[in-house]
Amino acid sequence: MKVGIPTETQPGENRVAMVPAVAGSVIAAGHQLVVQSGAGTASGYPDADYQAAGATVVPSGAEVLGGSDMILKVQVPSMAEAGALREGAALIALFSPGRRLDEVRALAGRRVTSFSLELLPRTTRAQSMDALSSQSTVAGYRGVLIAANRLPRFLPMFMTAAGTVAPAKFLILGAGVAGLQAISTARRLGAVVSAYDVRAASKGEVESLGAKFVDLQLGTAEGAGGYAAEQAEETQRRQREALAPFVAASDVVITTAQIPGRPAPVLVTAEMMKGMRAGSVVVDLASDTGGNVEVSRPGEEVDHDGVAVIGVSNPASALPTHASQLYARNLANLLALMTKDGAFVPDYEDDIVAATVVTRDGEVVHGPTRELAGAAW
Numbered sequence: 001m002k003v004g005i006p007t008e009t010q011p012g013e014n015r016v017a018m019v020p021a022v023a024g025s026v027i028a029a030g031h032q033l034v035v036q037s038g039a040g041t042a043s044g045y046p047d048a049d050y051q052a053a054g055a056t057v058v059p060s061g062a063e064v065l066g067g068s069d070m071i072l073k074v075q076v077p078s079m080a081e082a083g084a085l086r087e088g089a090a091l092i093a094l095f096s097p098g099r100r101l102d103e104v105r106a107l108a109g110r111r112v113t114s115f116s117l118e119l120l121p122r123t124t125r126a127q128s129m130d131a132l133s134s135q136s137t138v139a140g141y142r143g144v145l146i147a148a149n150r151l152p153r154f155l156p157m158f159m160t161a162a163g164t165v166a167p168a169k170f171l172i173l174g175a176g177v178a179g180l181q182a183i184s185t186a187r188r189l190g191a192v193v194s195a196y197d198v199r200a201a202s203k204g205e206v207e208s209l210g211a212k213f214v215d216l217q218l219g220t221a222e223g224a225g226g227y228a229a230e231q232a233e234e235t236q237r238r239q240r241e242a243l244a245p246f247v248a249a250s251d252v253v254i255t256t257a258q259i260p261g262r263p264a265p266v267l268v269t270a271e272m273m274k275g276m277r278a279g280s281v282v283v284d285l286a287s288d289t290g291g292n293v294e295v296s297r298p299g300e301e302v303d304h305d306g307v308a309v310i311g312v313s314n315p316a317s318a319l320p321t322h323a324s325q326l327y328a329r330n331l332a333n334l335l336a337l338m339t340k341d342g343a344f345v346p347d348y349e350d351d352i353v354a355a356t357v358v359t360r361d362g363e364v365v366h367g368p369t370r371e372l373a374g375a376a377w
Ligand SMILES: NC(=O)c1ccc[n+]([C@@H]2O[C@H](COP(=O)([O-])OP(=O)(O)OC[C@H]3O[C@@H](n4cnc5c(N)ncnc54)[C@H](O)[C@@H]3O)[C@@H](O)[C@H]2O)c1
Pocket: 121, 122, 123, 124, 126, 127, 130, 132, 133, 136, 173, 174, 175, 176, 177, 178, 179, 196, 197, 198, 199, 201, 225, 226, 227, 228, 229, 231, 256, 257, 258, 259, 260, 265, 267
């Protein structure tokens, strides 16, 4: 099978879907690998390294898109890219199909068999393909470094001849994959860390990393597949009320809360931030899906009464070398599940394949996406 790696074209996207170190295993599995020249440049992977790994580097994106049996991408193809795909080709990417209906429709129109890694079940067997986890790990780490860089204070405690410096207090809201990585990173830098989540398992996970769990005594909100469920408006109001003193007492608040397929819940309102000391920092890692912080804007820093509110857009893209390395390994593992002796033979009875397929045979087959688009399919 000819596997193609085009350059990502979405503004601000620095990652690439394949790295030279993983390319070798894709080729060893019997595939031909074709990489657009410059595809890895923004991630720190030059063309020569792909060639050394056995890939063919071609000058144009059109050649990759139109000439491959399987396209591996980070973002969903743009409308123009979808139009350039070979009819009947396959695609694996990390896109929220429910928020990219036009592109999904275009993929179905080209009879592309597409798979979105966001839909992967969070099971032990799927762990090595779990791109949400690998990219959230990068996001959580990055969020702490952004805050540390912006904070006008030390993170660790210092006892010096010039006096004692108290450690910075971090509050992490949402203790999933990104939140747990944020806790570890902030702890390594010497901050005192507290965290809150609505899932029952999170207390133990937070405490195992040496952070204090903030127990609001509001019960849990468990959804399907190990995810959180959306809470009723009244519960959300009580949650914000109970969180307010913890937010006020923090030098840094990092928010990571998400509900699959829904806008991110608002956990920090402008009113709650009034209690924060000037110079404090709020980093919203959920800003691309609506934001956990009322006043945050994706990709922007907002000054709110002396508190810096940073809405981080696509945080994984800011560490593209390692984000791409992990993502490429996730993709190679999913590809291996769907191919045999170099041929594309997806087993639609397999729970991983069945969960991730979005378009097939000219149809949108992912139920929730199909529903969002209405009966027009
Ligand atoms: N293979 C596996 O078994 C596997 C792999 C990865 C993750 N997981 C599990 O899946 C779950 C989801 O992980 P994720 O990081 O992708 O989740 P996510 O990105 O969907 O959400 C991030 C966190 O926000 C939390 N959250 C949602 N609403 C909230 C609210 N109102 N207040 C506070 N917190 C809120 C969620 O509970 C979650 O922990 C976790 O339990 C994780 O451990 C399992």
